Amino acid sequence: MMSGLQVENLTVEYVKRPRLGHKEERRHTALADISFSLSGGKTLGIVGESGCGKTTLGHAVLQMTPISQGRIFWDGIEITALKGAALRPFRRQMQLVFQDPFEAMNPRMTVDRIVSEPLHLAFGMARVARQRKAIELLRRVGLDEAALSRHPRQLSGGQRQRVALARALATEPRLLVLDEPTSGLDVSLQARILNLLRDLQAEKGLSYLFISHDLSAISYVAHCTLVLFGGHMMEQGPTTALIESPAHPYTASLLAALPNPTSGRDMKTLSSAISRASHIPSMGCVYCPWCHHAQSRCHLDSPEPTVLDGERLVACHYPLPDKARQREP
Numbered sequence: 001m002m003s004g005l006q007v008e009n010l011t012v013e014y015v016k017r018p019r020l021g022h023k024e025e026r027r028h029t030a031l032a033d034i035s036f037s038l039s040g041g042k043t044l045g046i047v048g049e050s051g052c053g054k055t056t057l058g059h060a061v062l063q064m065t066p067i068s069q070g071r072i073f074w075d076g077i078e079i080t081a082l083k084g085a086a087l088r089p090f091r092r093q094m095q096l097v098f099q100d101p102f103e104a105m106n107p108r109m110t111v112d113r114i115v116s117e118p119l120h121l122a123f124g125m126a127r128v129a130r131q132r133k134a135i136e137l138l139r140r141v142g143l144d145e146a147a148l149s150r151h152p153r154q155l156s157g158g159q160r161q162r163v164a165l166a167r168a169l170a171t172e173p174r175l176l177v178l179d180e181p182t183s184g185l186d187v188s189l190q191a192r193i194l195n196l197l198r199d200l201q202a203e204k205g206l207s208y209l210f211i212s213h214d215l216s217a218i219s220y221v222a223h224c225t226l227v228l229f230g231g232h233m234m235e236q237g238p239t240t241a242l243i244e245s246p247a248h249p250y251t252a253s254l255l256a257a258l259p260n261p262t263s264g265r266d267m268k269t270l271s272s273a274i275s276r277a278s279h280i281p282s283m284g285c286v287y288c289p290w291c292h293h294a295q296s297r298c299h300l301d302s303p304e305p306t307v308l309d310g311e312r313l314v315a316c317h318y319p320l321p322d323k324a325r326q327r328e329p
């Protein structure tokens with residue numbers, strides 16, 4: 001039996017309201033046929049630009065978003081087949097750190113309540129014991145006991161992220177879905193949070209699904225990485241291999257967009273791509289309109305994920321050859 005998380009052929013469709021003057025509902029495929037596995041104590045990075053389906057993937061794994069197709073296993077047990085009380089123990093083991101912790105926190109609650117609420121809900125822990133555990137959790141994420149009486153608006157971005165982490169750790173989970181845990185923080189704070197995450201992982205054997213649009217953060221923490229574009233898997237494999245030698249043209253373009261003081265490039269290349277989600281073609285390769293390597297076949301046939309170098313999967317008819325797997329111009 002495989003320990004950890006396994007996702008098979010996950011598809012999520014959102015139903016959108018009909019356009020004005022139209023009757024029929026519109027369907028938007030946010031994730032199409034995504035498969036991966038994540039073993040215990042490891043980190044899988046999920047990377048891609050805004051709207052590619054990263055949050056949807058995290059929520060679907062945690063059963064917070066209905067899935068249209070596919071199966072999800074935890075330690076070999078199919079959790080997509082479970083409901084209600086049968087699902088509860090698994091919910092405890094898998095926690096989410098929300099993309100925007102401020103939005104997710106009740107502004108009227110104190111840090112004490114935010115962190116100790118899951119202890120009450122999951123274990124029915126009494127008040128004194130809850131507070132003792134909350135202090136322990138806060139200390140573990142680098143916060144002082146004095147934070148207990150504060151409200152979310154009285155915390156800095158980095159402190160909020162630590163509180164969100166303390167809350168997520170309260171139920172002693174084995175898997176954390178971290179949705180953009182360092183976005184909005186300055187570089188030195190980002191590094192501190194990433195180091196904290198690495199320490200916690202080593203200490204508790206946690207598995208992380210680490211969601212980010214930032215390949216440099218991913219490269220620091222993720223053992224393996226899955227690259228998403230328009231809800232489709234482009235490439236996945238060991239992070240070092242992907243970064244040293246990307247096989248998919250989209251992975252290469254993400255690398256080219258990384259901040260690089262010598263070339264003067266910055267993340268604008270990535271953020272200018274936000275509007276691409278609504279221009280994904282319905283036929284052929286989803287990345288075709290933007291791909292410098294596209295050939296006529298790419299407009300017609302959707303590429304199936306294929307194993308490359310025995311260790312990664314690539315969904316491209318013409319993967320970049322090893323020597324040419326360098327940064328895109």
Ligand SMILES: Nc1ncnc2c1ncn2[C@@H]1O[C@H](COP(=O)(O)OP(=O)(O)OP(=O)(O)O)[C@@H](O)[C@H]1O
Binds near residue numbers: 030049050051277
């Ligand atoms: N509840 C919803 N109803 C309808 N469409 C949705 C819903 N949530 C997300 N979408 C759409 O699904 C796609 C994927 O959204 P998602 O939030 O998963 O992307 P993301 O990669 O997390 O983006 P970001 O980096 O901006 O957080 C987008 O096109 C989005 O507009």
Ligand code: SF4
Binds near residue numbers: 317318
């Ligand atoms: S299948 Fe074709 S269009 Fe798609 S990424 Fe590969 S080369 Fe580019």
Ligand SMILES: [Mg+2]
Binds near residue numbers: 054055056099179
């Ligand atoms: Mg998101």
